[in-house]
Amino acid sequence: xxxxxxxxxxxxxxxxxxxxxxxxxxxxxxxxxxxxxxxxxxxxxxxxxxxxxxxxxxxxxxxxxxxxxxxxxxxxxxxxxxxxxxxxxxxxxxxxxxxxxxxxxxxxxxxxxxxxxxxxxxxxxxxxxxxxxxxxxxxxxxxxxxxxxxxxxxxxxxxxxxxxxxxxxxxxxxxxxxxxxxxxxxxxxxxxxxxxxxxxxxxxxxxxxxxxxxxxxxxxxxxxxxxxxxxxxxxxxxxxxxxxxxxxxxxxxxxxxxxxxxxxxxxxxxxxxxxxxxxxxxxxxxxxxxxxxxxxxxxxxxxxxxxxxxxxxxxxxxxxxxxxxxxxxxxxxxxxxxxxxxx
Numbered sequence: 001x002x003x004x005x006x007x008x009x010x011x012x013x014x015x016x017x018x019x020x021x022x023x024x025x026x027x028x029x030x031x032x033x034x035x036x037x038x039x040x041x042x043x044x045x046x047x048x049x050x051x052x053x054x055x056x057x058x059x060x061x062x063x064x065x066x067x068x069x070x071x072x073x074x075x076x077x078x079x080x081x082x083x084x085x086x087x088x089x090x091x092x093x094x095x096x097x098x099x100x101x102x103x104x105x106x107x108x109x110x111x112x113x114x115x116x117x118x119x120x121x122x123x124x125x126x127x128x129x130x131x132x133x134x135x136x137x138x139x140x141x142x143x144x145x146x147x148x149x150x151x152x153x154x155x156x157x158x159x160x161x162x163x164x165x166x167x168x169x170x171x172x173x174x175x176x177x178x179x180x181x182x183x184x185x186x187x188x189x190x191x192x193x194x195x196x197x198x199x200x201x202x203x204x205x206x207x208x209x210x211x212x213x214x215x216x217x218x219x220x221x222x223x224x225x226x227x228x229x230x231x232x233x234x235x236x237x238x239x240x241x242x243x244x245x246x247x248x249x250x251x252x253x254x255x256x257x258x259x260x261x262x263x264x265x266x267x268x269x270x271x272x273x274x275x276x277x278x279x280x281x282x283x284x285x286x287x288x289x290x291x292x293x294x295x296x297x298x299x300x301x302x303x304x305x306x307x308x309x310x311x312x313x314x315x316x317x318x319x320x321x322x323x324x325x326x327x328x329x330x331x332x333x334x335x336x337x338x339x340x341x342x343x
Contacts, residue, residue: 004076006040007069009033010048014058014066093122094281099145100195100226102268103127105248106292107144110285118281142285143271146202157277159286162268162293164244165302166206167256169229171236176257183260188215193238195229198222206241209264217241230254244300258301267306268293 012022013033023030041048048062058066098107107125114123126140147158168187170176176186187210196203198219210217221232226246232238234253243266247256270289276282290307297305 002043004073006036008073009036010040010062011066011069011073013037013049014063019056093124094276095124095126095139095141096285097126097128097140097143100127102144102245105245106289110288113288114281114284117284121281141273141276142282144289145268146266147269153271155274156271157274158269158271160267160269160306161290162296163265163304163306164300165265166241166259166263167244167247168259169233169240169242169247170255170257171234172253172255174236177255179257181258181260184209184263185213185215187239187241190218190239191220191237192217193221193229193232193240194219195223195226205264205266244303245296248300
């Protein structure tokens with residue numbers, strides 16, 4: 001393959017018509033320009049210039065090669081610009097997988113702001129009710145959700161960014177609606193509605209807490225979407241237990257009541273594939289998630305923002321964060337996290 005540097009020198013000599021002028025334009029010495037031309041002549045087996053008195057004349061072969069080199073060098077420069085854009089996160093594609101619990105709250109605003117900041121970036125959003133481990137197998141670049149394993153993830157950088165409790169959702173006219181909080185056992189005689197699959201680890205976490213309180217939840221309705229859950233709750237005949245973050249911005253005829261400890265808790269994590277860990281767009285996503293978690297921690301009792309780990313190293317949750325005691329770690333204000341943008 002011909003050396004692009006030598007081709008660039010030939011192109012400059014053709015354009016300037018002089019070795020000395022080409023050397024000044026390229027920042028080389030005339031001797032270095034002559035050496036590049038001699039090396040290119042040996043590589044191609046073509047006479048590219050002829051000495052004429054104290055000057056030079058570019059041969060027909062030299063002009064043809066320089067013209068073709070111009071096209072190749074322009075394409076190479078475009079390729080270099082593409083590589084720069086990829087490094088800066090301005091272009092390329094990121095696949096972001098996320099859980100239902102943040103689908104209607106954080107992700108729409110995050111996607112909007114990301115596209116405004118990086119307009120040439122392709123963003124593929126994948127909503128999937130499964131664990132982070134399952135999403136990782138689907139070719140995601142960034143995953144936001146819950147992890148079910150504490151196993152080391154060699155190909156991923158992992159951060160837990162939020163810990164929260166659960167709330168009971170009841171109709172505004174329900175007898176429990178005026179309660180400031182509820183022990184889980186008070187829900188034993190209620191008819192439940194949940195959009196979690198009953199054989200999922202999400203509902204098993206709630207079921208385990210109920211069994212520890214001395215009962216099994218009576219699930220009458222099991223739709224596959226949260227909007228339907230809210231519809232059944234609003235009738236006053238059903239209650240639902242949901243993570244506190246998803247229970248924000250509820251319809252006005254529904255009330256969210258915190259559950260008293262001991263009650264289930266969960267942690268949300270963000271996983272970034274190490275191949276895109278330094279991508280500025282990927283870093284922006286992580287920063288915005290931390291900022292959103294910090295805001296929620298200030299708004300919702302029992303929510304804790306788990307600040308970014310110093311140095312960006314991965315941190316893994318406890319083996320079963322749902323059964324662990326509520327974190328005593330204080331929320332870390334977004335202003336204290338380098339690069340974090342407060343929402």
